[in-house]
Amino acid sequence: MCLQKDSLLFTATRHTTELTFRMLYSLARFKCSLLQVLKGASRTPRPITVPRFGHQTLAAALPAVGGSPGVRQARALDHERLLQVQWDDGACSFYPFTWLRDNCQCPLCTLQSAQARSILLTDLDVHTGVDQVRVTDSNKVSITWPDQHNSEFEPDWLKKRCFSPEARQARQEELFLNERDFWDSGLQIPTLDFKEVLHDDKAALDWLMTLRRLGIVYLKGAPVEQGQVARLSQRIGYLRLTFYGHTWQVQDKPMANNIAYTSGKLSLHTDYPALHHPPGVQFLHCLQQAQQGGESEVVDGFHVAEFLRREHPDAFNTLTSLRVDFTDTGSDYCDFSVQSKNRIIDVDNEGRVVRINYNNATRDSVLDLPLDQVQSFYSSLKTFVELMDQPENVVTYRMEPGDLVTFDNWRLLHGRKRYVSHSSLRHLEGAYLDWDEVMSRLRILRKAVHGDS
Amino acid sequence: MCLQKDSLLFTATRHTTELTFRMLYSLARFKCSLLQVLKGASRTPRPITVPRFGHQTLAAALPAVGGSPGVRQARALDHERLLQVQWDDGACSFYPFTWLRDNCQCPLCTLQSAQARSILLTDLDVHTGVDQVRVTDSNKVSITWPDQHNSEFEPDWLKKRCFSPEARQARQEELFLNERDFWDSGLQIPTLDFKEVLHDDKAALDWLMTLRRLGIVYLKGAPVEQGQVARLSQRIGYLRLTFYGHTWQVQDKPMANNIAYTSGKLSLHTDYPALHHPPGVQFLHCLQQAQQGGESEVVDGFHVAEFLRREHPDAFNTLTSLRVDFTDTGSDYCDFSVQSKNRIIDVDNEGRVVRINYNNATRDSVLDLPLDQVQSFYSSLKTFVELMDQPENVVTYRMEPGDLVTFDNWRLLHGRKRYVSHSSLRHLEGAYLDWDEVMSRLRILRKAVHGDS
Numbered sequence: 001m002c003l004q005k006d007s008l009l010f011t012a013t014r015h016t017t018e019l020t021f022r023m024l025y026s027l028a029r030f031k032c033s034l035l036q037v038l039k040g041a042s043r044t045p046r047p048i049t050v051p052r053f054g055h056q057t058l059a060a061a062l063p064a065v066g067g068s069p070g071v072r073q074a075r076a077l078d079h080e081r082l083l084q085v086q087w088d089d090g091a092c093s094f095y096p097f098t099w100l101r102d103n104c105q106c107p108l109c110t111l112q113s114a115q116a117r118s119i120l121l122t123d124l125d126v127h128t129g130v131d132q133v134r135v136t137d138s139n140k141v142s143i144t145w146p147d148q149h150n151s152e153f154e155p156d157w158l159k160k161r162c163f164s165p166e167a168r169q170a171r172q173e174e175l176f177l178n179e180r181d182f183w184d185s186g187l188q189i190p191t192l193d194f195k196e197v198l199h200d201d202k203a204a205l206d207w208l209m210t211l212r213r214l215g216i217v218y219l220k221g222a223p224v225e226q227g228q229v230a231r232l233s234q235r236i237g238y239l240r241l242t243f244y245g246h247t248w249q250v251q252d253k254p255m256a257n258n259i260a261y262t263s264g265k266l267s268l269h270t271d272y273p274a275l276h277h278p279p280g281v282q283f284l285h286c287l288q289q290a291q292q293g294g295e296s297e298v299v300d301g302f303h304v305a306e307f308l309r310r311e312h313p314d315a316f317n318t319l320t321s322l323r324v325d326f327t328d329t330g331s332d333y334c335d336f337s338v339q340s341k342n343r344i345i346d347v348d349n350e351g352r353v354v355r356i357n358y359n360n361a362t363r364d365s366v367l368d369l370p371l372d373q374v375q376s377f378y379s380s381l382k383t384f385v386e387l388m389d390q391p392e393n394v395v396t397y398r399m400e401p402g403d404l405v406t407f408d409n410w411r412l413l414h415g416r417k418r419y420v421s422h423s424s425l426r427h428l429e430g431a432y433l434d435w436d437e438v439m440s441r442l443r444i445l446r447k448a449v450h451g452d453s
Numbered sequence: 454m455c456l457q458k459d460s461l462l463f464t465a466t467r468h469t470t471e472l473t474f475r476m477l478y479s480l481a482r483f484k485c486s487l488l489q490v491l492k493g494a495s496r497t498p499r500p501i502t503v504p505r506f507g508h509q510t511l512a513a514a515l516p517a518v519g520g521s522p523g524v525r526q527a528r529a530l531d532h533e534r535l536l537q538v539q540w541d542d543g544a545c546s547f548y549p550f551t552w553l554r555d556n557c558q559c560p561l562c563t564l565q566s567a568q569a570r571s572i573l574l575t576d577l578d579v580h581t582g583v584d585q586v587r588v589t590d591s592n593k594v595s596i597t598w599p600d601q602h603n604s605e606f607e608p609d610w611l612k613k614r615c616f617s618p619e620a621r622q623a624r625q626e627e628l629f630l631n632e633r634d635f636w637d638s639g640l641q642i643p644t645l646d647f648k649e650v651l652h653d654d655k656a657a658l659d660w661l662m663t664l665r666r667l668g669i670v671y672l673k674g675a676p677v678e679q680g681q682v683a684r685l686s687q688r689i690g691y692l693r694l695t696f697y698g699h700t701w702q703v704q705d706k707p708m709a710n711n712i713a714y715t716s717g718k719l720s721l722h723t724d725y726p727a728l729h730h731p732p733g734v735q736f737l738h739c740l741q742q743a744q745q746g747g748e749s750e751v752v753d754g755f756h757v758a759e760f761l762r763r764e765h766p767d768a769f770n771t772l773t774s775l776r777v778d779f780t781d782t783g784s785d786y787c788d789f790s791v792q793s794k795n796r797i798i799d800v801d802n803e804g805r806v807v808r809i810n811y812n813n814a815t816r817d818s819v820l821d822l823p824l825d826q827v828q829s830f831y832s833s834l835k836t837f838v839e840l841m842d843q844p845e846n847v848v849t850y851r852m853e854p855g856d857l858v859t860f861d862n863w864r865l866l867h868g869r870k871r872y873v874s875h876s877s878l879r880h881l882e883g884a885y886l887d888w889d890e891v892m893s894r895l896r897i898l899r900k901a902v903h904g905d906s
Contacts, residue, residue: 082824096827103818111715113708115782116814120720121838126831163824172821175778175792237787238694243893255566262564267573275889277730323802325628329568334690337896338889339628349776361569365556368625371535371616374549378579385574436728436791440696443790 071155074141076133083133085141085158093162098126100143104151176439177212178352180411182303187395190214194222194404198235205445207406208236208438211281215408216298222285224401229283229431232404236441240279240432242272243328243336250284250428252421257330259361263290263421268299268388268413271432273357274328274338279432282409286399290426294419295398296405299388301356301413305345308384309353315380319344322377325364326357341368344381355410360385388413399428410435524608527594529586536586538594538611546615551579553596557604629892630665631805633864635756640848643667647675647857651688658898660859661689661891664734668861669751675738677854682736682884685857689894693732693885695725696781696789703737703881705874710783712814716743716874721752721841721866724885726810727781727791732885735862739852743879747872748851749858752841754809754866758798761837762806768833772797775830778817779810794821797834808863813838841866852881863888 069088076097077084083095102117102124104110109119132144140152160171173179190210196203197219211217222228229247233239239246244258253261260266272278284296309316323341330336342357369377387393399405407414409432419426522541529550530537536548555570555577557563562572585597593605613624626632643663649656650672664670675681682700686692692699697711706714713719725731737749762769776794783789795810822830840846852858860867862885872879 081828094824096824098831099820099827102831111709111712111814113783114710114712114714114814115780116712117816117818118712118717118814120718121813121835122720122842124831124835126828126835161819163820163822163827165823168821171819175819176794237696237789241691241694243690243890256564257567259564259567259569259571261567264571265573267575277887277889321802327568330566335897336690336893337900338893339896340889341629360574361564361567361571363570365570365610366614366624366628367552367616368621369616370618371547371549374552374616375534375579378551378555378577382574382577382579389575434730436730436793437696440789440791443792444788447790 068156068159070139071135071141071158074133074135076130078129081127081129083130083141083143087155087159093158093164093167095158095161095163097128097130098124100151100153101125101128101145104149105153105157106149106151108149109151175443177209177442179213180215180302181213182306183214183300183395184303185392185394187214187216187300189216189218189395189397189405191218191220194219194228194232194402198231201445201448204235205442205449208442208445211406211408211438212442215300215302215411217406218397219404219406220402222402222404224287226287226429228285228404229429232283232406233431233433236433237437238433240434240437241333242275242279242432243330243333243338245333247429247431248332250430251425257332258328260416263419263426265418266414266416267360268297268385268394268415269359269361270301270356270413271359271409272328273342273359274326274340274362276340276342277434278342278355278357279409280435281406281433281438282414283404283406283431283433284399285404285429286401286427287429288424288427289398289400290419290421291423292420293417294426295396295417297415297417298395298397298407299393299413300411301358301388302353302411304384304388304393304413305353305356308345308387312380312383314376315383316345318376318380319384320347322369322373324357324377325366325368326359326362327364327366328362339364344384356413358384358413408435521609521612523592524588524594524611527586527588529583531582534580534582536583536594536596540608540612546611546617546620548611548614548616550581550583551577553604553606554578554581554598557602558606558610559602559604561602562604628896630662630895632666633668633755634666635759636667636753636848637756638845638847640667640669640753642669642671642848642850642858644671644673647672647681647685647855651684654898654901657688658895658902661895661898664859664861664891665895668753668755668864670859671850672857672859673855675855675857677740679740679882681738681857682882685736685859686884686886689886690890691886693887693890694786695728695732695885696783696786696791698786700882700884701785703883704878710785711781713869716872716879718871719867719869720813721750721838721847721868722812722814723754723809723866724812724862725781725815726795726812727779727793727815729793729795730887731795731808731810732862733888734859734886734891735867736857736859736884736886737852738857738882739854739880740882741877741880742851742853743872743874744876745873746870747879748849748870750868750870751848751850751860752846752866753864754811754841755806755864757837757841757846757866758806758809761798761840765833765836767829768836769798771829771833772837773800775822775826777810777830778819778821779812779815780817780819781815792817797837809866811837811866861888 071085072088073086075084081097083097083100085093085095104119110116111118129146130143131146134142136142136152139155141158143151192203192207197207207217230239250260252263256262270278271282320343323343326340326342328336328338344356344358345353346355346357348354367374524538525541526539528537534550536550536553538546538548555572557572562570564571582599583596584599587595589595589605592608594611596604645656645660650660660670683692703713705716709715723731724735773796776796779793779795781789781791797809797811798806799808799810801807820827
């Protein structure tokens with residue numbers, strides 16, 4: 001089994017500026033120097049250990065509630081228009097005046113019940129100075145602004161929002177859990193009990209954390225009747241309706257409106273690249289398996305994409321830059337005529353692979369490329385597909401009635417071997433969700449299980 | 454009223470390569486020369502007229518069914534691995550062998566009922582030659598491949614997929630209708646009858662075409678009772694469920710979980726940037742208006758963004774490059790803890806503004822920027838907000854019971870003046886949809902009203 005941290009893999013792709021600041025920061029980390037004024041800092045960057053699985057993340061580098069240092073001193077650096085906070089442990093953080101005024105937590109500036117900003121940007125002086133800074137008896141940082149409006153900030157609140165690169169990185173990882181463990185054919189798919197996930201918060205958190213980090217979790221013991229994927233969706237919040245319905249029945253159907261609704265082989269694909277925002281997470285529940293064939297196959301698309309980047313950089317560049325048309329027409333929940341343009345491999349600004357969009361069945365015959373780019377597109381795509389098809393990348397499993405697989409549809413490619421059904425029809429029920437909703441539930445479960453971080 | 458074509462505005466930002474090809478193409482457009490072999494062409498690029506509103510688009514440049522020329526000659530250019538098709542009118546098109554084999558329309562290669570590709574990429578020889586090319590008696594292009602598999606292509610099907618820049622541009626505009634008319638405070642918001650839109654395909658098409666091009670359409674005459682936004686959603690397909698419910702009631706509520714659910718002023722914003730894929734289209738139906746205040750305001754975000762690009766390029770670059778955290782926590786349809794990172798202004802690969810993501814209320818206090826970028830972020834945002842607030846950009850209207858406004862939430866910013874209600878509560882009902890679903894219905898209606906294009 002191959003495990004790689006994308007945080008390591010992508011170190012080389014980070015912005016040079018950021019790297020330079022990090023180096024400067026390392027040199028200066030024990031001093032509240034001008035350098036620190038520029039970038040913010042904390043005295044002792046704790047060693048960050050990232051377990052392969054489980055609940056602990058970079059967020060562990062953030063101070064826990066009650067465990068964070070108090071404010072020793074706070075002062076205004078008027079020239080730099082920064083507030084300098086020195087913590088009890090000697091570390092320093094720096095906060096721009098404008099940001100502090102923008103985020104005043106008082107009831108006039110924040111609608112408490114919605115935890116939303118009510119101060120208008122038009123009323124914000126983005127060049128504000130400060131009149132007075134002091135530390136209150138309850139160890140809050142109090143700022144009086146030139147118009148005599150007063151803001152008070154809790155030490156924990158400030159500490160969590162420190163602008164140092166380390167604090168920002170830890171906070172972002174806590175919010176979005178973007179670290180991934182890549183895998184190949186050696187993966188033992190993590191398996192949990194369906195009913196435990198439904199009824200136990202710790203099991204549900206375990207499920208979603210693993211789904212996020214690894215991209216796939218198998219649940220066993222679901223009742224062998226329709227409606228279980230909807231039930232599981234409710235555990236998160238709600239499912240995502242598409243033109244194939246709230247949930248959909250994967251069976252061999254006459255006049256199939258989708259290639260999945262046949263008994264043929266399904267080559268490795270992601271679902272619904274014909275939408276501009278394909279579903280993030282997919283559930284598939286086995287109600288009836290075929291007599292012969294019908295085994296499932298999955299591949300870690302991020303792992304294969306990284307291999308492509310290293311070994312076939314031209315192909316990687318082609319698939320991350322050219323936009324390909326996808327199409328899906330027919331009738332199901334209602335009639336539909338869907339068209340999208342998606343890159344086969346989506347990368348974010350930092351070069352991280354964030355989504356695979358590939359379904360050969362719905363790739364449009366309309367190909368919006370200049371003639372001289374067509375051949376390189378096909379060659380690049382073929383290279384990528386051959387890589388994902390290699391046995392060392394493919395995990396094969398056979399679903400039995402009551403099994404329910406949950407996976408990251410932005411990351412995994414999945415397929416199915418052709419099958420033969422004699423007496424009874426192979427039948428899976430499926431549903432989609434979006435990552436925003438899944439991550440929302442994950443954050444809420446994490447808070448319930450571990451408390452606020 | 455100010456109207457600008459983004460197709461004109463963006464000419465300067467197109468890829469130089471594409472421009473070069475266009476120039477070469479212009480020089481060579483009357484000859485089936487090697488240059489055309491490289492880029493594909495059609496003999497007479499018709500003048501393209503784009504009306505400000507209405508149904509006609511660049512797609513009009515595409516041949517209508519029955520009106521397109523037949524095939525005069527087809528031959529294989531083996532060295533270039535291209536099929537050359539000469540049309541009856543003397544124009545030429547060129548198609549790569551690989552693309553033709555990939556898009557064989559025979560029942561073995563295409564699942565007819567789903568109009569989906571069934572040939573696997575692993576079975577596609579991306580370096581294929583051809584054995585024989587001929588024009589059949591029914592004027593189809595017939596290709597026999599080296600393995601003796603045979604493909605036949607209809608002239609119309611091929612013509613629509615011509616790789617010339619003009620044909621591709623026309624096809625893309627037909628599929629996605631990306632041309633927009635920008636506007637300012639002089640806009641007279643187009644108004645249609647609610648019931649006509651529900652029951653008449655031509656009115657519904659008019660509605661959606663105008664919604665796409667202009668970003669806002671007002672519907673009058675909806676029954677003054679809840680459920681009308683859901684009814685209108687069904688006219689398209691389905692609405693988008695969010696944490697605020699299938700539809701949501703905009704009223705002054707105790708312990709409001711959203712700043713919209715107060716009687717305060719709402720500054721100009723887009724809805725739900727706390728989702729990574731904010732809703733594309735919004736419906737708001739007035740059931741009860743306030744006694745005083747509560748007027749609605751809208752601004753064309755694309756128009757303002759273009760002004761920002763021209764007049765404040767640094768601010769534009771800042772807002773199109775920095776990703777900003779948004780947050781939304783609370784409980785409604787269920788409990789939620791949503792976080793996103795979005796740019797305030799999203800541009801596509803060609804530099805076109807494609808989405809505005811801005812709601813000051815849900816902009817997170819977590820700001821993931823290095824200290825030295827914070828001030829330029831605030832200054833840029835303030836410049837953008839001041840521009841959108843300028844009276845020459847703002848259209849103000851007052852909704853009355855039975856009015857229903859539909860608008861592009863990726864493009865328009867909307868706001869509301871503060872209001873006072875005495876005896877009865879101001880009440881709007883809202884719903885969201887996504888553009889993919891709206892565009893799907895638009896394509897189906899266009900086909901129903903105008904026939905296949």
